[in-house]
Amino acid sequence: MATAPITSSEDPAPAAPAPATGRPSLTGFKLRRKSYSWALLCIMVIVAVIMLYPFWYMIDNAFRSADQFDRQSGHSFAGWHELFANLPVASQLLNSTLVCAAAILIILAVSTTSGFAFAKLRYRGSGTVFLLVVSALMVPLQSIIIPEYVNLAKFDLTDSYAGAVLVYAALGTPFATFLMATYYRGISDDLIEAAVMDGLGYERTFLRIALPLSLPAIATVTVLQFIQIWDDLLVGLLFLPTNQRTITVGLATLSAGRTTSIPALMAGSLVSAVPAIIVYLIFQRYLIRGLTLGMGK
Amino acid sequence: MSRIELDSVTKRFGDGTVAVNSLDLAVGDGEILVLVGPSGCGKTTALRMVAGLEEVTSGTISIDGRPVNDLEPRHRDIAMVFQSYALYPHLSVYDNIAFSLKYRKISKNDIKARVAEAARILELEPYLERKPRQLSGGQRQRVAMGRAIVRQPRAFLMDEPLSNLDAKLRVQMRAEIGQLQRSLGITTIYVTHDQTEAMTLGTKVAVMSGGVLQQIAAPADLYRRPANLFVAGFIGSPPMNLVDATLERADGGSPDVVFGPHRLKVPAPVVDGHPGLDRYLGKPVVFGIRPEHLSDATFAPDGEARSVIDLPISLREELGSEVQVHAAIGTSAHIGTGEADEVRSLATLIAKMDPRTTVEVGHTAAISVDCGQLHFFDPESGLSIRGQC
Numbered sequence: 280m281a282t283a284p285i286t287s288s289e290d291p292a293p294a295a296p297a298p299a300t301g302r303p304s305l306t307g308f309k310l311r312r313k314s315y316s317w318a319l320l321c322i323m324v325i326v327a328v329i330m331l332y333p334f335w336y337m338i339d340n341a342f343r344s345a346d347q348f349d350r351q352s353g354h355s356f357a358g359w360h361e362l363f364a365n366l367p368v369a370s371q372l373l374n375s376t377l378v379c380a381a382a383i384l385i386i387l388a389v390s391t392t393s394g395f396a397f398a399k400l401r402y403r404g405s406g407t408v409f410l411l412v413v414s415a416l417m418v419p420l421q422s423i424i425i426p427e428y429v430n431l432a433k434f435d436l437t438d439s440y441a442g443a444v445l446v447y448a449a450l451g452t453p454f455a456t457f458l459m460a461t462y463y464r465g466i467s468d469d470l471i472e473a474a475v476m477d478g479l480g481y482e483r484t485f486l487r488i489a490l491p492l493s494l495p496a497i498a499t500v501t502v503l504q505f506i507q508i509w510d511d512l513l514v515g516l517l518f519l520p521t522n523q524r525t526i527t528v529g530l531a532t533l534s535a536g537r538t539t540s541i542p543a544l545m546a547g548s549l550v551s552a553v554p555a556i557i558v559y560l561i562f563q564r565y566l567i568r569g570l571t572l573g574m575g576k
Numbered sequence: 577m578s579r580i581e582l583d584s585v586t587k588r589f590g591d592g593t594v595a596v597n598s599l600d601l602a603v604g605d606g607e608i609l610v611l612v613g614p615s616g617c618g619k620t621t622a623l624r625m626v627a628g629l630e631e632v633t634s635g636t637i638s639i640d641g642r643p644v645n646d647l648e649p650r651h652r653d654i655a656m657v658f659q660s661y662a663l664y665p666h667l668s669v670y671d672n673i674a675f676s677l678k679y680r681k682i683s684k685n686d687i688k689a690r691v692a693e694a695a696r697i698l699e700l701e702p703y704l705e706r707k708p709r710q711l712s713g714g715q716r717q718r719v720a721m722g723r724a725i726v727r728q729p730r731a732f733l734m735d736e737p738l739s740n741l742d743a744k745l746r747v748q749m750r751a752e753i754g755q756l757q758r759s760l761g762i763t764t765i766y767v768t769h770d771q772t773e774a775m776t777l778g779t780k781v782a783v784m785s786g787g788v789l790q791q792i793a794a795p796a797d798l799y800r801r802p803a804n805l806f807v808a809g810f811i812g813s814p815p816m817n818l819v820d821a822t823l824e825r826a827d828g829g830s831p832d833v834v835f836g837p838h839r840l841k842v843p844a845p846v847v848d849g850h851p852g853l854d855r856y857l858g859k860p861v862v863f864g865i866r867p868e869h870l871s872d873a874t875f876a877p878d879g880e881a882r883s884v885i886d887l888p889i890s891l892r893e894e895l896g897s898e899v900q901v902h903a904a905i906g907t908s909a910h911i912g913t914g915e916a917d918e919v920r921s922l923a924t925l926i927a928k929m930d931p932r933t934t935v936e937v938g939h940t941a942a943i944s945v946d947c948g949q950l951h952f953f954d955p956e957s958g959l960s961i962r963g964q965c
Contacts, residue, residue, distance in 0.1 A: 472629050473662035477676035477723070478650040491666045 337552070341545040348542050358542025365543065366529050368550060375525040376554070378440055378515070379508045382447035386455045386504055387497060389448070394459025395485050399471050409460065415453040420513065428517060436518075443518040447508045455500045462496035463489060498565030505558045509551070526551045578640045578730040578763050579605050580626060585635035587621050587787075595621040597787040598635070603731075603780075608757050608764040609792075610778035612771055614810070618787035619767045620735055626765060627656050627733050639730060655724035659736040661716045663708040663723075669695075670704040673722040680727075694722040697756070714745045721753070725760060732757070732764040738773065750776060771811055775799070783807050805958040808864050808951060814926045816864045819905060820955065823856045833863050833950065836905060843881040843948050850952055852961045861961065864951035867900065870927035872935055876944035883947050888940050890924060899929045903943060 340348055344357030362368065396402075397409045427446055428437065436442035466489065474484040490497075515528040524532070530547045559566070580603040587596040596618040603609040611619040624630040626637055628649035636643050644652050655676075663672050673694055677687045695701045698718040708716055717737060724732055737753070738746045754777050757764050768774055774781045775795040782792040783806070790810075791803040802808035808816045821835035823842075830847055831854075833840045840863075847853055873884045887903035902924045927943060935941035952961040 467660055467662065469658040469660045469662035470664065472627075472649075473656070473658055473723075474664075474675075475629070475649050476627060476654070476656045477727075478679045480648075480650065483679070488664060 334552075337545045337548050340542055341549045343542045345540050345542060348540075358540060358546045361540050361543040362533075362546045362550075366533050366547060368526070368529075368547070371524055371526040371529040372550070372554070374440075374519070374523050375509055375527065375551075378443055378447065378519075378525055379505055381440065381444040382451065382508055383501055383504050385444065385448035386451040387500060389452050390455035390459045390500060391490060391493065391497065392485065393456050394461075395463050395489050397456070397460040398463035398466075399468070399489070400481065412453050413457050416457065420450060424513065424517065431518065438520050440519070440523055443514055446514050446518055447504075447511070450514075451500075451504045451507065455504065458500055459493065459496055462493055466492055495565040498562040502559055502562045502566050506555050509555050579603065580731055580763060580765065581636075581638045581641075582622070582626070583636045583638070585622070585625060585637060586633045587618070587625060587630060588633040595787050596625070599784075599787075599789055601782060601789070601792065603763055603765060605763055606761040607779040608754075608766055608777055610766045610768060610774040610781045611784060612768055612774035612781055612810075613784035613790075614769060617784040619769075619784050621787075622784070623733050623735055623765055623767045626731075627654060628652050653727075653730045654733055655727050655729040655731075656733040656735065657720045657724050657737045659739055661708075661720040661737075661740070663716060663719055665708055667707075668704065669700060669706050669708070669711070669719050669722075672708065672719055673700075673704075673726050675723065676727050690726050690728075691722075694726040697725070698722050713741050714749060717741060717749055721756065725756070725762075729762065732762050732766075734764065734766045736768050737766075739768070739770070746773075753777065771813065775811070781811075783810060785810075801960070801962070802864075802951065803960055805862060805864075805953050808953065808960075812866060814867050814900065814928075816866050816951065817870070817925045818862050818864045818953070819925070821861055821863050823853065823859060823861050825857055831857060833861070835863070838885045838905070840883045840885070840945055840947050840950070842950060845881075846948060846950055850962045853952060856952070856954075856961065860955050862953040862955050862958075864953065865925070865945060865949060867926045867928040869946040869949040870903075870925060870929075871944050871946075872901075872927075872929045872933040873942035873944040874934075875930040875932060876946075879946070879948075881946060881948035883945050884942050885945060886940050887925065887943050889935050889937050892935065892937050894931075897931065899931055899933050899935075901927045901929050901933070901935055901941070903927060903941065 341358055342354040342356065344353075344355050347353040347355060347357075393412070397405060397412075427449075431437050431442045431445065436445065470488060470492075471484055474488045475481070479487060509525075510527055511525075512527050512531055515525045516531070519525065519528065526547070530544065530551055533547060534544055580601075582599050582601040585596060585599045585601075586594065588594050599618075599622055601609065601622075611622060613619050621630060625632050628644070628647060632645050637645055639652065639654075664675065667675065670691055673691045674687050677690060682690075691704075692701075695704055698721055700715070700718055700722060703711060703715060703719075708719065711719065717740075720737065734753075738749050741749060750773055757777075766773075766777055768777075775798075778795055780792055781795050781798050783790040783798065785806050791798060791807045793801070793803075798807065798811050802811060802816070805818060809818060819835050821833045823831050824834050825831045826839075830842050830844050833842060842853075876882060887905060889901055890904050891902035893900040893902075903926075905923060905925050925943075929935070953959065954961055
């Protein structure tokens with residue numbers, strides 16, 4: 280019986296034409312892949328334009344006077360003059376910065392330590408406590424804002440930065456703790472145990488090993504909380520006295536009566552947006568790593 | 577340097593799982609004890625208890641006669657090398673090695689000198705400024721070793737430190753670890769599932785299964801005189817052939833081992849060496865024979881203790897220096913429980929033969945059995961019949 284010749288793996292493949300089996304050829308695949316890439320690019324461009332247009336509109340109109348805005352031609356600093364005449368921009372920017380910094384510091388202090396404890400320390404009830412903390416994420420701010428106000432008022436904390444800082448910290452901590460715990464779970468237990476064997480207690484292991492390794496997660500928490508707190512209106516409006524208002528609250532009050540100039544409002548919005556953009560640009564490298572944590576090796 | 581003792585140490589986890597059951601071990605000063613066993617046998621848990629990373633449920637762990645059950649890991653003065661190396665990724669090689677010294681109130685000059693010495697021994701000098709991610713697997717392993725030796729601890733604990741390396745590097749690093757341990761003379765407990773590592777590195781080897789110590793002995797003793805079926809099947813590659821048989825006395829002389837249609841004469845010295853064997857006459861036993869004690873009759877040395885049996889060959893594996901041959905025995909091999917027993921259910925004998933052998937698959941070959949090397953086990957308890965006497 281005739282048997283088919285056995286070819287070794289080193290034999291050159293026969294240069295026969297591809298059989299017409301109805302399967303797409305390699306060129307067909309390439310063409311399809313290229314068309315897919317182009318289609319994807321077009322969609323992304325459209326999305327980018329939709330997302331960036333308001334930003335462009337804000338920049339363009341921030342440098343106009345009211346007349347120029349009506350005519351939609353010409354540029355000037357009139358809107359900026361009006362903004363600075365009606366709003367203590369510098370002090371409100373400072374207020375925003377102080378409130379943000381203090382709240383983020385508290386959030387980071389609590390979330391890094393508790394995240395480490397949830398992820399790496401074994402103790403009874405750890406899972407339940409973690410679930411309770413995370414379940415706080417489900418509670419909408421609006422439903423607790425009145426009790427929060429009443430409670431803080433009892434401690435005379437509604438007339439200073441402290442009240443707003445504490446509320447922001449309380450609102451941001453559950454998510455930050457969840458993120459940090461997830462991040463720390465991704466750090467090998469061996470690493471923590473190696474530090475313990477090297478003579479460190481859990482406290483110093485946290486400070487010397489876990490904390491430096493969690494910089495991407497810390498950056499993520501910082502950026503997300505910064506944007507959240509910087510842009511928030513409700514808490515700032517309720518818990519901060521007039522002389523300690525943040526820029527977001529200031530802009531809201533500006534549009535609520537002091538001026539109807541759109542260029543001035545656009546200039547204010549630009550001033551308000553720039554710090555968040557700067558923070559994002561500084562931390563974006565870590566942010567992506569932080570947001571995609573746990574998605575792979 | 578120090579002596580480590582485990583006295584009836586048990587570890588029971590919260591869900592009731594007993595990972596280590598009443599473990600008794602003693603590691604002498606400067607010795608290297610290898611804990612070996614299949615996955616989940618409790619060897620790593622035992623090591624972690626010595627390290628202080630797991631609490632002991634009952635029993636006592638002592639270092640130099642002092643119980644350390646309640647001592648925190650940092651106060652035990654023990655260095656550990658992890659399977660994953662556990663190098664601090666944000667620190668340079670220098671800082672990784674120096675890390676533990678910085679927290680022990682050691683002067684900067686002393687730290688520098690010790691790190692330099694460790695780097696010299698481990699040939700890490702060119703890499704001291706690099707981060708762990710810039711190193712190869714072997715170099716990372718060396719850094720992990722450096723981090724351990726620089727402390728000059730009372731004992732080393734090593735948890736499968738070579739398992740992440742490729743086969744060639746593993747052989748090289750195995751030799752280096754052995755040399756290093758001998759030159760430093762530091763008491764070491766080494767955990768592995770690789771019996772070759774266990775046999776080559778250990779002053780003593782402790783075989784564990786199901787959280788229970790099966791046997792602790794010098795490597796050669798473990799190989800030559802396994803205490804039970806588990807050890808017999810676990811130590812050696814390929815493992816010992818274990819066959820269900822009966823013991824019969826045909827002519828009033830030495831007994832015969834009968835399995836299927838085959839009969840092997842047990843030489844008098846073997847009977848003398850197994851004083852309990854007489855009690856099994858007419859009863860089932862499990863006999864064991866190492867693959868190297870089965871050979872092609874054509875190339876087998878002459879000897880009274882040898883018997884020849886004809887077996888059909890089912891598989892032939894060329895290994896260069898030898899040929900491994902699987903031969904069907906026409907009866908059931910001993911089937912027990914546990915990982916090491918899986919091989920035995922194949923009902924074949926594995927023989928290591930001379931590379932010149934011409935035996936072929938599908939043919940019957942005359943196989944010479946060195947009956948002087950037979951082992952006998954109780955089929956119920958699994959214990960070596962010699963071990964019972």
